[in-house]
Each structure stands twice: as structure tokens, then as C-alpha cells.
Amino acid sequence: MSIAIRALIKRFGHFTALAGINLDIQTGELVALLGPSGCGKTTLLRIIAGLENADSGAIQFDGQEAGHRHVRDRNVGFVFQHYALFQHMTVFENIAFGLRVRPRARRLGEIQIRAKVQELLSLIQLEWLAGRYPSQLSGGQRQRIALARALAVEPQVLLLDEPFGALDTKVRKELRRWLRRLHDELHMTSVFVTHDQEEALEVADRIVVMNHGQIEQIGSPQEVYDTPATPFVYQFLGHINLFKGRAHAGWVRLGGLRVPAPEYQNAKHTPAMAYVRPHDIDLLREPEDGDTTLAATVSRVSILGSLVRLELLQQSDGEIAEVEMTRERYATDPLQPGDAVFVKPRQLRIFLRDDSIDYPPVYWNGGGI
Amino acid sequence: MQFRLKQRSVLPGFNLALGYTLLYMSLIVLIPLSAAFIKTADLTWTEFWAVVTTPRVLASYRLTFGASLIAALINVSAGLVIAWVLVRYSFPGKRLVDAMVDLPFALPTAVAGIALTALYASNGWIGSVLALIGIKVAFTPLGVVVALVFISLPFVIRTVQPVLEDLEAEVEEAAACLGATRWQTFRWIIFPAVRPALLTGFTLAFARCIGEYGSVIFIAGNLPMVSEITPLLIVTKLEQYDYRGATAIAVVMLVISFLLLLLINLLQWWSRQRHAI
Numbered sequence: 001m002s003i004a005i006r007a008l009i010k011r012f013g014h015f016t017a018l019a020g021i022n023l024d025i026q027t028g029e030l031v032a033l034l035g036p037s038g039c040g041k042t043t044l045l046r047i048i049a050g051l052e053n054a055d056s057g058a059i060q061f062d063g064q065e066a067g068h069r070h071v072r073d074r075n076v077g078f079v080f081q082h083y084a085l086f087q088h089m090t091v092f093e094n095i096a097f098g099l100r101v102r103p104r105a106r107r108l109g110e111i112q113i114r115a116k117v118q119e120l121l122s123l124i125q126l127e128w129l130a131g132r133y134p135s136q137l138s139g140g141q142r143q144r145i146a147l148a149r150a151l152a153v154e155p156q157v158l159l160l161d162e163p164f165g166a167l168d169t170k171v172r173k174e175l176r177r178w179l180r181r182l183h184d185e186l187h188m189t190s191v192f193v194t195h196d197q198e199e200a201l202e203v204a205d206r207i208v209v210m211n212h213g214q215i216e217q218i219g220s221p222q223e224v225y226d227t228p229a230t231p232f233v234y235q236f237l238g239h240i241n242l243f244k245g246r247a248h249a250g251w252v253r254l255g256g257l258r259v260p261a262p263e264y265q266n267a268k269h270t271p272a273m274a275y276v277r278p279h280d281i282d283l284l285r286e287p288e289d290g291d292t293t294l295a296a297t298v299s300r301v302s303i304l305g306s307l308v309r310l311e312l313l314q315q316s317d318g319e320i321a322e323v324e325m326t327r328e329r330y331a332t333d334p335l336q337p338g339d340a341v342f343v344k345p346r347q348l349r350i351f352l353r354d355d356s357i358d359y360p361p362v363y364w365n366g367g368g369i
Numbered sequence: 370m371q372f373r374l375k376q377r378s379v380l381p382g383f384n385l386a387l388g389y390t391l392l393y394m395s396l397i398v399l400i401p402l403s404a405a406f407i408k409t410a411d412l413t414w415t416e417f418w419a420v421v422t423t424p425r426v427l428a429s430y431r432l433t434f435g436a437s438l439i440a441a442l443i444n445v446s447a448g449l450v451i452a453w454v455l456v457r458y459s460f461p462g463k464r465l466v467d468a469m470v471d472l473p474f475a476l477p478t479a480v481a482g483i484a485l486t487a488l489y490a491s492n493g494w495i496g497s498v499l500a501l502i503g504i505k506v507a508f509t510p511l512g513v514v515v516a517l518v519f520i521s522l523p524f525v526i527r528t529v530q531p532v533l534e535d536l537e538a539e540v541e542e543a544a545a546c547l548g549a550t551r552w553q554t555f556r557w558i559i560f561p562a563v564r565p566a567l568l569t570g571f572t573l574a575f576a577r578c579i580g581e582y583g584s585v586i587f588i589a590g591n592l593p594m595v596s597e598i599t600p601l602l603i604v605t606k607l608e609q610y611d612y613r614g615a616t617a618i619a620v621v622m623l624v625i626s627f628l629l630l631l632l633i634n635l636l637q638w639w640s641r642q643r644h645a646i
Binding site: 049051070071072076077078080082084085086087088089097098101102146149150152153 | 537539540542543544545546547548549550553557558561562
């Protein structure tokens with residue numbers, strides 16, 4: 001089933017949770033709503049499910065207006081961050097619940113219900129837990145049960161609200177691979193909310209990056225990572241280095257570095273910022289001709305498995321920059337703290353500094369991409 | 370295998386705390402109660418049996434336990450609704466209503482009895498209306514039930530309230546997403562979650578009703594064989610200096626109450642076992 005969202009607005013008192021959202025989700029797609037907490041992604045998901053009502057705007061399922069439909073008539077499967085399993089029921093009864101509460105006319109017989117639940121239990125590979133209670137299960141098992149419960153009613157859309165948020169890293173990685181495989185098997189239109197960029201990049205077909213109740217960019221994982229549309233997307237997805245400077249008549253000067261920026265032909269000494277990924281930087285021992293490098297000093301070297309991360313202090317303003325390279329590359333020229341180097345970005349993206357844009361903090365979260 | 374009274378535990382103070390508990394329970398509960406049994410031992414079995422099975426006493430057992438059961442059951446359903454309203458909705462004066470719930474705890478029971486009698490007497494505000502349709506409340510067993518409902522109101526509300534507050538809204542949302550109607554969500558999701566608390570509330574209310582004296586004697590009219598409760602019979606016997614007769618009846622009440630409470634506790638234990646929460 002395809003979902004179309006038009007000019008959706010939702011306010012909670014004075015707080016605008018969604019400020020005019022337009023979004024199309026194709027049949028069979030796995031879409032991630034990605035953004036920092038409070039960006040409105042969960043509210044959007046809950047409005048699609050019918051657990052929350054929009055102030056204005058439209059939601060269409062397969063071209064049919066669905067905004068007025070009650071949650072139980074929308075035929076959506078919803079998976080909650082904290083599982084929301086029925087504590088007093090066994091795993092089996094949890095999964096069977098959606099089948100048992102159907103109107104009598106559409107209700108399956110007991111034998112068919114049993115068969116269906118067994119089928120779902122084998123799909124999530126937890127057949128041996130049928131008789132247990134949720135309190136006896138681990139977090140990962142609970143979330144898989146919650147998923148099976150949502151799938152039991154054969155929903156047309158699967159909505160997952162931070163499905164792996166409450167799990168530890170290892171289980172989270174396992175489960176998201178498993179979710180991806182499951183989606184490839186079932187091809188059900190699925191939307192999941194996450195604040196974890198790595199999760200979104202790994203699992204989703206398309207990523208919707210949200211901030212302050214608005215959509216910043218929609219695109220494939222590669223698109224949003226390689227060609228971020230806004231400074232926010234740049235900063236939110238992956239690590240970045242920020243170089244401050246000024247744009248003037250088609251050129252941008254960043255300390256000792258001068259780069260062409262033909263799109264800012266009309267700029268006149270406008271403050272600008274350059275965004276560079278840590279792995280898009282070459283380090284040279286000698287400066288190049290033609291203002292293509294920035295002088296810096298190595299302040300720290302960390303070996304992170306297959307990668308080496310170097311922390312640099314820029315000579316011009318003392319700001320920190322991060323560079324990542326493979327160990328082989330590092331081995332060809334093992335820089336040590338204190339060494340003077342020249343930074344040469346291979347790829348950078350320049351945005352004019354517009355004070356009307358609220359720049360989010362830079363995420364040096366160490367998660368690593 | 371060796372029988373061990375005490376499990377090794379990191380929590381300190383087991384000996385002291387247990388000793389204190391036993392001493393306290395003995396002083397406050399066991400010794401006064403066993404005094405009743407010892408006093409009764411003055412009677413022979415035949416005398417004892419004769420005292421506790423006279424028709425008047427038997428009628429009072431029926432009234433006391435029957436009316437208490439009915440009152441506790443009424444409060445289970447009414448208490449659930451009130452607790453639900455207090456937890457789930459916000460309305461002006463909610464805190465006031467919430468505070469009012471505890472009034473029956475604080476009010477001297479005699480005051481409650483007098484007030485209820487004034488209301489439900491055939492010339493009272495409510496009694497005069499009910500009299501028109503031929504219902505008599507004051508000075509009948511019905512009056513006993515009314516008084517008991519009043520004094521045991523807070524128990525169910527106060528035990529169910531915290532459980533309802535802890536019940537995640539997400540669980541209900543999950544049920545709705547799965548296609549459950551409001552009624553199905555209540556029947557299969559909410560009710561099973563509050564059932565243990567309801568049972569506890571019922572037990573407390575029931576126990577309170579069995580022992581109630583002050584409010585009932587005003588509204589019941591205390592007609593022998595009709596609206597005379599067992600606690601009143603005990604007091605009557607005491608006033609006639611029939612101490613042995615009074616304690617004999619008290620012992621019977623004690624035993625029946627203990628058995629009933631034990632039964633309810635077993636029921637509670639059994640339902641918890643079954644649901645392994």
C-alpha cells in the first residue's frame with residue numbers, strides 16, 4: 001500500500017511538532033524517518049497510524065483519504081519502542097490477540113489461529129517461547145514477539161517507532177539485519193523511526209531526514225550521505241569537519257585554503273562554512289602551490305580497528321579537525337602527535353552562513369561511519 | 370536435605386527484623402485474640418455449640434457475612450469506575466473528589482451512621498423518595514448494606530488507582546492497532562491487569578465490613594432475626610455480663626473471617642501463579 005501525506009500540521013500547545021509535511025511512500029518500500037529527538041518523527045508515525053490526529057493536512061492510503069479512519073480500521077501494524085506486550089498473556093496469546101478480537105464474521109477458527117501463530121513464531125524463530133510470559137524474555141525476544149503480533153493481522157503498512165532503541169548495541173545490529181531480511185521476504189510497506197543514522201543508512205531503502213517538524217531531505221542512503229541538501233543533514237549524518245571562512249565573488253577563502261564556488265558568484269564577503277567528511281581529507285607533509293591546503297598540527301592518533309583517526313589542530317584558529325584513513329595508508333606515512341601537516345580536502349561542500357538557519361550542534365558522537 | 374529456616378541474604382538485619390515483627394504481631398494481634406479463645410474455653414463443647422447456634426445468632430451471621438459480601442461486591446464495581454475516572458480523565462475539582470474518597474476512613478463511624486439514618490429514614494431526603502416507590506432502607510437489612518458500602522468505599526479505589534496509573538497507554542494503543550474495540554481492550558487487557566488489585570481491594574473492604582459496628586447499629590434498627598449484626602450481639606451479651614457467650618460468638622466470627630481471608634489470599638496466589646507476573 002502506498003502512503004501520501006499532504007501539508008500535515010500538528011501542534012501541541014505552542015510547540016509545532018509538524019510544520020507542513022509532504023511525503024510519498026511507495027508500496028513495498030522500507031522508509032526511515034531520521035532526526036534528533038523532538039524533530040516530530042514519532043508524531044508523524046503516530047499520525048500515520050491514527051494514534052494521533054493532525055491539526056490539518058491529509059493522509060491517503062492507496063489514494064484513499066484515511067485521515068478520518070479510526071486506528072483499528074486502518075490496518076496498520078505498529079511496533080512500540082518499549083514493546084507494549086500484554087504482560088498477563090503468554091507469547092502465543094500475545095500474537096493471537098489480533099486474530100481473536102476480530103468481528104465474529106471475519107474471525108478464524110481456533111485451528112487456523114493456532115496454525116497462523118505457529119507460522120509467525122517460526123518466522124521470528126522463537127517457536128520454543130510460545131508458552132512463556134513477556135517478563136521472562138530478553139529485550140530482543142520481546143521486540144520480535146511484538147513484531148510478530150503486529151504482523152498477525154496482516155497489516156498493509158508496518159510502522160515501527162524506534163524499534164531497537166531500548167536494546168543493547170549487539171542485539172540492535174542483529175535485529176536490524178534481521179528486519180531488513182524480513183522486509184525483503186514480505187515486501188510490506190514499512191516506515192520506521194530512528195535517531196540512529198547508522199541504523200537508517202543500513203536498513204532503509206529511503207531516508208527522510210527531519211528537523212524541527214520539517215523534512216530536510218528525502219533520498220536513498222547514498223544520496224543523503226554523499227550529497228546532503230542542507231547543513232543540518234551534513235551534520236546529522238556521519239562525522240564532519242567544519243571550516244569557517246568567507247565567500248566572495250565565486251570564491252571561498254578558508255584560512256589558507258581557497259576554493260572555487262561558482263554558485264556563490266554574487267556573494268560579497270559573506271560568512272560561509274565548508275563541510276568535509278573525515279575520510280575526504282588528504283594529509284601532506286609539504287604545502288602545495290595555489291592555496292589548496294590548510295596548515296595544522298597532529299594532536300592525537302587513535303587506532304580504531306581497521307581505521308586510524310587523527311585529531312588535528314588548525315593553525316589559523318585552533319579548531320579541531322578529524323581525519324580518518326585506513327591503516328595501510330597510515331602505514332605509508334605514520335604521522336605522530338606534534339607533526340606539522342597540510343590538510344587537503346578532496347571533497348567539500350560550502351554553505352553560506354545564514355543566521356536565519358538554526359545550526360544544530362556538530363555531532364562528534366564517536367559512533368563512526 | 371537440610372531444612373533451613375533462613376536463606377542467606379545480603380540484606381542485613383534478618384534476625385532483628387523478624388524478631389521485632391513476631392513480637393509486634395504477638396502483642397497487637399495474637400495475644401488479644403488468643404484471650405478470646407482462652408475465655409471461651411470456660412465453656413464446655415455442648416454449651417459452646419448451644420450458644421453459637423441459636424437461631425438469633427445464626428440469623429446475625431447470615432446478615433453480617435451476606436451484607437458484607439454484597440457491599441464489597443458493589444464497591445468493587447463502583448470503585449473500579451471511580452478509580453478509572455480519577456486516573457484517566459482530568460476535570461475541574463478532580464483533586465477535591467480524590468480527597469473526598471478518603472472521608473469514610475476519617476469520619477467517626479457513628480457520625481456516618483447517624484447521617485445515613487437521617488437521609489434514608491422514611492422522612493429523610495432520600496428515604497422519603499424511596500418510600501414513594503415502596504423501598505424501605507433504614508431499619509432493614511438494606512440499610513446495613515448501605516452503611517457498609519459507605520464505610521468500605523475507599524479500599525477498592527485506593528488499591529486499584531496505582532495499578533491503573535502504572536498501566537501504560539501504549540498497551541491500549543497496541544490493542545487498538547490490532548483491531549480491538551474499547552470493550553475488548555477493557556475485557557482482555559485492562560481488566561486482567563487490575564484484577565489482582567481488585568481482589569485485594571475486595572478483601573480489604575469485605576474484612577472491614579465484617580468488623581463494622583458503629584455506623585450499622587444506627588441505620589439497622591437492630592431487630593432480632595432481621596437486622597441485627599453479629600458484632601451487636603456480642604456487645605449485647607457483654608452488657609448482660611455474659612462474657613463467655615460474647616467471646617464464644619467472637620471466636621466463631623474470628624474463625625470464619627480467618628478462613629474467608631485465607632481463601633481469598635489463596636485465590637490471589639493462585640491467579641498470580643497462573644499469570645506469572
